Amino acid sequence: MSSLTEKDRPIVQLLLSTGTCPRCVLRFCCVGSQLLYRHPHQDLMKDLQEFLKNSQEKEDTVCLDAADPPCKRIRLEHSREEGADDLNLNGAVPQLPSAGRGNTAMESSAGKVCNVCLGILQEFCEADFVKKVCQKVNSADYQFTSFVFSVSLPPQLSVRESLFEVSVVFAHPETDEECHFLATACPDCFKPAKNKQSVFTRMAVIKALERIKEEDFLKHFPCPPSSPKNLCDALEIQCNNGAVFVAGRYNKYSRNLPQTPWIIDGERKLESSVEELISEHLMAEFKADSFNFSSSGREDVDVRTLGNGRPFAMELVNPHRIHFTAEEMKRLQQAINDSSDKIQVRDLQLVTREAIGRMKEGEEEKTKTYSALIWTDKEIQREDIAFLDDIKELKLDQKTPLRVLHRRPLAVRCRLIHTMKSEYIDEHHFRLHLKTQAGTYIKEFVHGDFGRTKPNIGSLLNRTADILELDVESVDVDWPPTLAD
Numbered sequence: 290m291s292s293l294t295e296k297d298r299p300i301v302q303l304l305l306s307t308g309t310c311p312r313c314v315l316r317f318c319c320v321g322s323q324l325l326y327r328h329p330h331q332d333l334m335k336d337l338q339e340f341l342k343n344s345q346e347k348e349d350t351v352c353l354d355a356a357d358p359p360c361k362r363i364r365l366e367h368s369r370e371e372g373a374d375d376l377n378l379n380g381a382v383p384q385l386p387s388a389g390r391g392n393t394a395m396e397s398s399a400g401k402v403c404n405v406c407l408g409i410l411q412e413f414c415e416a417d418f419v420k421k422v423c424q425k426v427n428s429a430d431y432q433f434t435s436f437v438f439s440v441s442l443p444p445q446l447s448v449r450e451s452l453f454e455v456s457v458v459f460a461h462p463e464t465d466e467e468c469h470f471l472a473t474a475c476p477d478c479f480k481p482a483k484n485k486q487s488v489f490t491r492m493a494v495i496k497a498l499e500r501i502k503e504e505d506f507l508k509h510f511p512c513p514p515s516s517p518k519n520l521c522d523a524l525e526i527q528c529n530n531g532a533v534f535v536a537g538r539y540n541k542y543s544r545n546l547p548q549t550p551w552i553i554d555g556e557r558k559l560e561s562s563v564e565e566l567i568s569e570h571l572m573a574e575f576k577a578d579s580f581n582f583s584s585s586g587r588e589d590v591d592v593r594t595l596g597n598g599r600p601f602a603m604e605l606v607n608p609h610r611i612h613f614t615a616e617e618m619k620r621l622q623q624a625i626n627d628s629s630d631k632i633q634v635r636d637l638q639l640v641t642r643e644a645i646g647r648m649k650e651g652e653e654e655k656t657k658t659y660s661a662l663i664w665t666d667k668e669i670q671r672e673d674i675a676f677l678d679d680i681k682e683l684k685l686d687q688k689t690p691l692r693v694l695h696r697r698p699l700a701v702r703c704r705l706i707h708t709m710k711s712e713y714i715d716e717h718h719f720r721l722h723l724k725t726q727a728g729t730y731i732k733e734f735v736h737g738d739f740g741r742t743k744p745n746i747g748s749l750l751n752r753t754a755d756i757l758e759l760d761v762e763s764v765d766v767d768w769p770p771t772l773a774d
Contacts, residue, residue, distance in 0.1 A: 293318055293340055301337055310403035311337055312410040330411055405449050409442070452531020459521045470509040471497040533605045534645060535571055536769040537622070537637040538598030539563055539584075544758075546631050547590040549582065559590070566632050568603060570625045576609035585648050585766045586657070586727060589759070596658075596763040598635060602645045613639060615772075636772045647768045655727045656707060656765045660720060662758040663735055663746060668716040673750065677709045677721065688741040690733050704729040721746070722762070732756050 293301065297318045304314045311333035312326055328336075402408045412418055426436075468489045472479045475497040479488040498506075541548075541563055550565060551558040564582045572580060584601040588594050613621070615638075622637040683706040689699050705726040712720040723731065730742065735756040737745035747754040 293320070298341065302341060305337060305341075308401060308404040310401075310406060310408075310411050312414065313403055313405045326410075326414070330415060405446075407443065407446065407449070409440075409446075454529045454531075456527045456529070458524045458527065460524050461517070461519070461521045463517050463519050467510070468494050468497075471501065474505055474509075475500045530607050530609065530611060532642070533575060533577070533608045533611050534602060534640050534642055535575075535605065535637065536600065536602040536640045536645065536648070538600050538635050538769070539567065539594065540596075540598040540633045540635075541588065541592075541594040541631065542633070543631040544591045544593060548584065548587045551590065561631075563632055566629050567601070567625055567634060570621060570628065571603055571605060574610065574613075574621055575605045577605035578607040580605050583645070583648070585652070585655075585764055585768075588761055589732075592759045592761060594761040594764075596761070598633070599761065599764045600648050600766050600768055602640065602648060602769075604642075604645075636769055638769055638772060640769060644769070648766060653726065653728050656724055657727050657729075658762040658765075659723045659725065659731050660760045660762050661723065661731060661735060661756050662714075662718065662720050664755050664757050665717055665719075665750060666753040669713075669719065669750070669752075670716075671713045674711040674713065674719050677711045677749070680706070680709055682707060683709075683744070685729065685734060685745075686743050687730055687733060688738075690730050690738050690741065702728070706734065718757075727764075731759055 300318055301314055304317060309317075311330060314337060315325065315333070325333075403411055471494060472488070478493050478497040478500065480493075481488055482490075545559065547559055547562045548564060550562045568580050568582065571577070581604040582601065583603075584599055586599065588599070618637050618639065622634050625632075625634045625637075685704045685706065686701055687704055688701050689697050706729065707724040707726070709724075710722040712722070714720060721735075723734075725731070730738075732738075733742040733745070735746045735754055737743075737747045737754075745754070
């Protein structure tokens with residue numbers, strides 16, 4: 290016997306009104322009786338509708354059914370006529386792990402497909418489909434002593450279903466060495482992996498069993514297998530939630546703050562980073578195990594990011610909390626901004642994994658604007674730099690800068706300076722505003738990097754030039770969506 294209580298009423302009402310099938314409604318209401326799921330689809334729908342009618346008048350628990358029917362045995366009588374053995378299945382079918390969809394709360398479910406399980410828990414859990422499976426097995430004319438009933442579900446159910454997973458890890462030490470003979474017979478199937486404690490993984494064993502000859506298998510393993518003395522050990526019960534993705538834009542106002550932790554040979558060079566200042570709050574609120582940070586490009590430790598900021602995304606791994614309202618996200622954003630004067634975050638929002646790909650789309654085709662404070666060794670006048678304003682679509686050949694050779698491959702990359710606008714300051718200083726192709730090394734464009742960037746500001750002015758300050762004024766990526774204040 291299984292029951293629903295008054296607290297389940299709004300859940301039942303909502304699910305039925307959005308097109309969820311009765312079996313999925315029961316699952317989401319945590320009804321655990323397997324016998325109840327064997328009731329016909331139409332009967333379950335009527336029971337749920339009756340529950341909604343009566344629940345407002347009752348304060349106590351309302352039972353969905355007075356009694357569960359006895360477990361049924363489906364037998365294919367005609368299989369005897371075909372000369373095949375009977376295939377008996379206890380109950381309709383095993384309960385499947387996905388969800389379904391029904392009709393509106395107070396109307397018939399006929400012809401409606403579940404919005405969660407896409408119909409898997411509807412007609413495919415009815416007796417007619419079970420008979421169809423049994424007929425297929427019998428007509429295939431296989432000999433077997435036992436069987437496994439497996440279900441391959443459409444991947445889109447992962448989108449419609451909860452990503453929360455509970456798993457139990459089993460081990461059986463007594464029979465640990467039973468797979469070892471396979472390594473001798475099929476050594477290519479068992480190769481060490483970095484994150485695996487043993488080469489005898491499930492996939493490796495299955496692969497070896499597919500390759501080994503039957504006579505070789507029977508030489509090393511009895512059939513049927515002998516009974517062990519001990520049960521399996523349940524090593525651990527694990528809970529895991531699907532990742533949550535948060536996106537936004539950040540401004541960086543410090544010239545002494547890296548984007549990611551600056552650690553060399555195990556030694557931290559600076560106390561914090563943009564990534565850490567943001568993730569500290571997100572990790573705490575989402576109660577996640579870990580995170581992965583990504584952004585649309587990156588700035589050097591001494592470069593500020595101004596304007597509308599730089600788009601970023603953070604994957605929060607195995608979060609314990611996943612539901613946040615827009616107002617709660619605003620409060621979280623404010624908490625990040627109040628915690629430090631070195632960064633500010635805007636447009637903080639939950640996004641999908643697929644949406645993050647838009648941040649990286651056409652990365653090199655996008656543009657960025659910069660402001661650079663430049664020094665020259667020889668004196669300059671306004672007219673000496675005025676010609677820079679007229680240069681359009683200047684092509685650069687940039688060999689990988691010396692300062693990043695330790696982490697980037699040696700190559701010559703072609704980049705574009707779309708426009709420049711000079712701003713005279715004094716005889717040795719001017720500010721240059723640039724709009725460039727993403728991926729352009731601005732510092733090297735100014736000082737030339739010992740001739741590794743051609744042309745450069747030094748060669749254009751025919752004097753030595755160096756960069757004193759650099760600011761990112763805009764990252765022209767239309768993502769994530771701008772939120773109203």
